[in-house]
Amino acid sequence: MTDEELREIVCRLHTELVRNDLVAWTAGNVSGRLPGGDRFAIKPSGVSYDDLTPESIVVCDLDGNRVEGELSPSSDTAAHAYVYRHMPDVNGVVHTHSTYASAWAARGEPIPCVLTAMADEFGGEIPVGPFALIGGEDIGRGVVDTLKGHRSTAVLMRNHGVFTVGDSPKAAVKAAVMCEDVARTVHVSRQLGEPLPIAQADVDSLYDRYQNVYGQRSAR
């Protein structure tokens, strides 16, 4: 894959944020890197999703410095860069303020694993990361420190929103979509009573099956 192809993929994946109702205005971004690569492609700052083109996508080094493109990269670039530097298997990062997931983040409450879809995708609860101000490395550090101790590919950053990771930009977008979906369902369930936990052995077995057996292997 070339930088050009990666910019096209990252550009196109932003339409999924809009299509799945994960973003308001310009508040959400996708980035991706080539496996083992020392650069990543990310959304330019403040550009509306309708106006994104592959050429407008910015390529940065792993310190977050722009190395290709005309525009300034997303204001979340430092966080994405930190994740890529510290999680070598991660090749895609997504950040959104999607409504239901951010509502859990606002309460600082992890989403409990009460749905088989959560066990499948996240291998347990979706954890909460620390409160951190945008700009420096604090957000990225909070994401990495939280995800390193978890199977989950999603973290709710307290009072802020969601970061998801994946072995490709598409996988990270899928995690963002699934995170919002389960955040909504568990929220609705809570309105009517206390959702029932799934036994840890069953969570383990669901996670193992979904990660290793489910689907068309070549299409994952």
Ligand SMILES: [Zn+2]
């Ligand atoms: Zn944010």
